[in-house]
Amino acid sequence: MKYDDPKKVRAMIRKDLWRKPTAGIAPGYAQANLVILPQRYAFDFLLFCQRNPKPCPLLEVLEPGRFTTNFLASGADIGTDLPLYNVYEKGKLKRTVAGIKDLWQEDFVTFLIGCSFSFEEALIRAGIPVRHIEEGKNVPMYVTNIPCYDAGIFTGTMVVTMRPMPAGRIVPAVRITSRYSSVHGGPVHIGDPAKIGIRNIRRPDFGEAVTIKKDETLLFWACGVTPQVAVMNAKPNICITHAPGHMFVSDVLNEELANQ
Amino acid sequence: MKYDDPKKVRAMIRKDLWRKPTAGIAPGYAQANLVILPQRYAFDFLLFCQRNPKPCPLLEVLEPGRFTTNFLASGADIGTDLPLYNVYEKGKLKRTVAGIKDLWQEDFVTFLIGCSFSFEEALIRAGIPVRHIEEGKNVPMYVTNIPCYDAGIFTGTMVVTMRPMPAGRIVPAVRITSRYSSVHGGPVHIGDPAKIGIRNIRRPDFGEAVTIKKDETLLFWACGVTPQVAVMNAKPNICITHAPGHMFVSDVLNEELANQ
Numbered sequence: 344m345k346y347d348d349p350k351k352v353r354a355m356i357r358k359d360l361w362r363k364p365t366a367g368i369a370p371g372y373a374q375a376n377l378v379i380l381p382q383r384y385a386f387d388f389l390l391f392c393q394r395n396p397k398p399c400p401l402l403e404v405l406e407p408g409r410f411t412t413n414f415l416a417s418g419a420d421i422g423t424d425l426p427l428y429n430v431y432e433k434g435k436l437k438r439t440v441a442g443i444k445d446l447w448q449e450d451f452v453t454f455l456i457g458c459s460f461s462f463e464e465a466l467i468r469a470g471i472p473v474r475h476i477e478e479g480k481n482v483p484m485y486v487t488n489i490p491c492y493d494a495g496i497f498t499g500t501m502v503v504t505m506r507p508m509p510a511g512r513i514v515p516a517v518r519i520t521s522r523y524s525s526v527h528g529g530p531v532h533i534g535d536p537a538k539i540g541i542r543n544i545r546r547p548d549f550g551e552a553v554t555i556k557k558d559e560t561l562l563f564w565a566c567g568v569t570p571q572v573a574v575m576n577a578k579p580n581i582c583i584t585h586a587p588g589h590m591f592v593s594d595v596l597n598e599e600l601a602n603q
Numbered sequence: 604m605k606y607d608d609p610k611k612v613r614a615m616i617r618k619d620l621w622r623k624p625t626a627g628i629a630p631g632y633a634q635a636n637l638v639i640l641p642q643r644y645a646f647d648f649l650l651f652c653q654r655n656p657k658p659c660p661l662l663e664v665l666e667p668g669r670f671t672t673n674f675l676a677s678g679a680d681i682g683t684d685l686p687l688y689n690v691y692e693k694g695k696l697k698r699t700v701a702g703i704k705d706l707w708q709e710d711f712v713t714f715l716i717g718c719s720f721s722f723e724e725a726l727i728r729a730g731i732p733v734r735h736i737e738e739g740k741n742v743p744m745y746v747t748n749i750p751c752y753d754a755g756i757f758t759g760t761m762v763v764t765m766r767p768m769p770a771g772r773i774v775p776a777v778r779i780t781s782r783y784s785s786v787h788g789g790p791v792h793i794g795d796p797a798k799i800g801i802r803n804i805r806r807p808d809f810g811e812a813v814t815i816k817k818d819e820t821l822l823f824w825a826c827g828v829t830p831q832v833a834v835m836n837a838k839p840n841i842c843i844t845h846a847p848g849h850m851f852v853s854d855v856l857n858e859e860l861a862n863q
Contacts, residue, residue, distance in 0.1 A: 386646040389653065390664055394674075404650055406755060414654075414752075492674075495666060524784075524862065602784065602862055 347371075349416065349592045353424045356592075359441050362426045364481075364588035366460065373526070373597050374590035375402050375415060376456040376567040377425060378574060379443075379583040382407045385452035387495030391573055392454065394492035398501050398569030400457035400525045402593070402600075408449045415593035421453050427586035434578035439586050446583065456567050457526035458590055459504055461597040465519050471512050474553040481588055482506075483547035484566050488540025489531065491569065499573040502548070502566040503531060503539070507559040516562060525600045532563040539563065549587065607631075609676065609852045613684045616852075619701050622686045624741075624848035626720065633786070633857050634850035635662050635675060636716040636827040637685060638834060639703075639843040642667045645712035647755030651833055652714065654752035658761050658829030660717035660785045662853070662860075668709045675853035681713050687846035694838035699846050706843065716827050717786035718850055719764055721857040725779050731772050734813040741848055742766075743807035744826050748800025749791065751829065759833040762808070762826040763791060763799070767819040776822060785860045792823040799823065809847065 346352060349369040355361045365374055380388055385407065392399035403414045410421040422444045430438050430446065440446075459482070463473050475482045482504045489501040508516055513533065521529035532539045544561065545552050549568055555561070574582050585591065606612060609629040615621050625634055640648055645667065652659035663674045670681040682704045690697050690706065700706075719742070723733050735742045742764045749761040768776055773793065781789035792799045804821065805812050809828055815821070834842050845851065 382646075386642075386649065389646065389649050390666070393649065393653070393661055393664055401653055404653055406650070 349594050352592050353416070353419055356426050357420065357423045362441055365426065365590045365592055366588060369592050370464065371596055373402070373415070373593045373595045373600055374458045374460050375593055376458055376570075377421070377428075377583070377585040377591055378454040378456065378570055379421070379451050380454070380574070380579055381448065381581065382450040382452055384496065384577070384579050387497055388454065388570070388574075391491070391494035391497040392456070392570065394494055395569065397528055397531060397565035398491065398567065400527060401454060402457050402525065403455040405453040407452050410447065410451070410453065412455070415455055415591070415595050417594065419591070421591075422447055425585050425589055425591050427589040429584045429586050431575065431582045431584070433580060434575045443583055455591055456570060457600065458567055459527050459564060460590070461526040461600055462520045462523040464597055465523065466516060469515060469519055471508070471516055471519070474507055475551070478553055480553055481550040483551060483553055484549035484568055485536070485541045486548045486572065491573065496577040497573040499569065499576050500540070501531065502568040502572055503563040504566045505544070505547075506562050506564070507553070507555045508562055509556075509559055513560055513562065520564065522601045524602055527565045527567070530562045531565050533560060536561060609854050612852050613676070613679055616686050617680065617683045622701055625686065625850045625852055626848060629852050630724070631856055633662070633675070633853045633855045633860055634718045634720050635853055636718055636830075637681070637843070637845040637851055638714040638716065638830055639681070639711050640714070640834070640839055641708065641841060642710040642712055644756065644837070644839050647757055648714065648830070648834075651751070651754035651757040652716070652830065654754055655829065657788055657791060657825035658751065658827065660787060661714065662717050662785065663715040665713040667712050670707065670711070670713065672715070675715055675851070675855050677854065679851070682707055685845050685849055685851050687849040689844045689846050691835065691842040691844070693840060694835045703843055715851055716830060717860065718827055719787050719824060720850070721786040721860055722780045722783040724857055725783065726776060729775060729779055731768070731776055731779070734767055735811070738813055740813055741810040743812055744809035744828055745796070745801045746808045746832065751833065756837040757833040759829065759836050760800070761791065762828040762832055763823040764826045765804070765807070766822050766824070767813070767815045768822055769816075769819055773820055773822065780824065782861045784862055787825045787827070790822045791825050793820060796821060
């Protein structure tokens, strides 16, 4: 089995032969965060993403009831083609499942949102190591006090990912990630975590802590978990997301998402 | 009266002291296209813009019923602060009015969409003349056969603006306008108009024809009239737009809209 063809990866996932995180599979291809909401919340959520493009860069939105993609992949099935899904009811996680065909509602609207995997590949290609990848961990994520713009029922503060860098790599890391504005773009903060309301850098709110070396500076990027937190705050009667790290693997190359 | 402060310009328009086109007033500040639709069409229209960001770059969307802006200007009134409005019923222009307070409905959703005035200023600043400005005309606009991505009831092909350039200015014009991806970005076509379904370059579908000199190449950019054509195709019972050239003048600098 080869893990470098996104169509084959999705076919394998569809047959429930892969329930693991998707980091590192189908290298070069963009992966996406998933949020599914009933139609009555869809305008507000689309507006939340429009107003907060750094944490919520929309890559594809499907019409109400549709579960096959058009843009990110030809005919992928949202109900089966992610390894694991989280099902939330009124803002609480109720279960984690390998498929959602039995839960599907005619009024479900699917949102696929960019993921920082895309720019991490560009950093590594430019010789800039990414600590959590070096350490084989999930990226550390923190809830900040940076306000998002509200949209209807959706409110919240920004969630960020953190990558420590030595001084000489800050400028190239800013420059490279800024090219990827449709997958979070450049950092939202550089330096003191307290300035954005992070109390303890050793205790991320999601993901895992990574080693921070002496003299390293902390760089923070907007994170695709932000819209999930906004959804939790809004407590819709049902919401389905990907399970963390278990992303939608698309047919679009990361390079296609770089600024033109 | 000074015409360089957008707040003063809007105050003057609000008092109905300015019913002329807004090109050239408040230089440096972004101007925006306006589309107002009842809420039942709003998700589809927002999705149409999300899927077609080159012709429909959203700068601000207001919640249903709201008529004051937050992002493009602090507290501008959409009902009074544009010089002239077009009122469409079932896809047909019914009247052109100086204010829409008496037409306002509680379910109206306001969309403000980027305008190529922003990048024209950057072209001129870089020593690249823009023909229709040199000739004191409205930019020539053409309906093409370039398909837009459908979204619900909204369908159509792309409308483009055309600016002729001598050979040596094509590359800088591409480079400069590509920096402004939130106001149409780089060209969608360069060269033969027939390739994008334009039959007669001397007869634009909107705006005015401009002089095309021997050996000049034609550059085509996505145009903010595209969503208006999609609205006309969809024939909603009511839709209000700005009258062509009579834009919303914002407090946001064009430079703030350039890619970071």
